Amino acid sequence: MNQAKRQAIFETLKEVNPTPTTELEYTSPFELLIAVLLSAQATDVSVNKATRKLFPVANTPAAMLALGEEGLADYIRTIGLYRSKARHVIQTCRILLEQHGGEVPRDRAALEALPGVGRKTANVVMNTAFGEPTIAVDTHIFRVANRTRLAPGKNVLEVELGLLKFVPAEFQHDAHHWLILHGRYVCKARRPECWHCAIEPLCEYRDKILTPPAR
Template identity: 70%
Template structure:
C-alpha cells in the first residue's frame, strides 16, 4: 500500500470520527490501568459493567488494597481470568504505592514492571492517559492492518512497528482508536461489513464482501 492511499484512509477515518477514544469507562489514569488489565480476553462492555460498581467503592490503589483479594474478586468475577487479574491488580496497587506514591507512571519501562501490564497495555495507557503517540496492537488492529494492507506483519510487534513507521504523524495519536473501532464494528473477523465500509475502495483485501455494494 502506498503512502497516498494510507493518508486517505486515515483522513476518512478522522472525518467520520474526529475525536476517537477508548470505550472503557474511567476517570483517572489508575482507573484506566485497572480497566485495561481487566480487558485482556474480555469485552469492554463486560469490563464497564464491573467497574461501574467497583470504582465508586474503590477507585484508587489505596481503596482497592483495603478490599484485598477477597473483596475485589466479587466485583470482577464475571470477567475471564478474574482470579489472575485480581492478584495482578492487588500486586500492581502495592507497587504503585511503594514505588510511585500511588501515581501511574508515564514511561513504558515502569509500566511494564507492573503485574498484568505488557506492551499492549502500556501502549494504551501511554496513548490514552498521557497523550503519547503509541499504537497498541490488539486482535482487531492486527486483523485490520493485515487485511487492508495498511501495515502487514507476522506478529503484533511487527505490525506495531510498521504502523509507527507508515502512519502519517498527524494521525498517529488517534490511529489506535480508529483502527480498533473499525475492526470491532466494520472490519469484523468472520464477516467484514465491506458494503458499509468507508474505506472499501482503498482496502487491498482480496476477498471483499461486496454483494450489497455494487453501486459503490
C-alpha cells in the same frame, strides 16, 4: 500500499469519527490502567459493568489494596480469569504505592514492570491517559492492518512497528482508536462488512464482501 493511500485512509477515518476514544469507562489514569488490565480476554462491555460498581468503592491504589484479592474478586467475578486479574491488580496497587507515590507512571518500562501489564496495555495507558502517540495492537488492529495491507506483519510487534512507521504523524495519536473501532464494528473477523466500509475503495483486501447478507 503506498503512503498516499495510507494518508487517505486516515483522513477518511477522521472524517467519519473526528474524536475517537476508548469504550472503556474511566475518569483517571489509575481507573484506565485497571480497566485495561481487566479487559484482557474480556469485552469492554463486561469490564464496564464491573467497574461501574467497583470504582465508586475503590478508585485509588490505596482503596483497591484495602479490598484485598477476595474483596476485589467479588466485584470482578463476572469477568474472565477474574482470580488471576484480582491478584495482578492488588500486586500492581502495592507497587504503585511503594514505588510511584500512588501515581500511574508515564514510562513504558515502569508500566511493563507492573504485574499483568504487557506492551499492549502500556501502549493503551500511554496513549489514552497521557496523550503519547503509541499504537496498541490487539486482535482487531492486527487483522485490520494485515487485511487492508496498511501495515502487514507476522506478529503484533511487527504490525505495531509498521504502523508507527507508516501512519502519518498527524494521525498517530488517534490511530489506535480508529483501527480498533473499525475492526470491532466494520472489518469483522468472520465476515468483513465491506459494503458499508468508508475506506473500502482504498483497502487492498482481495476477498471483499461487497453485498450484505440476505435477510
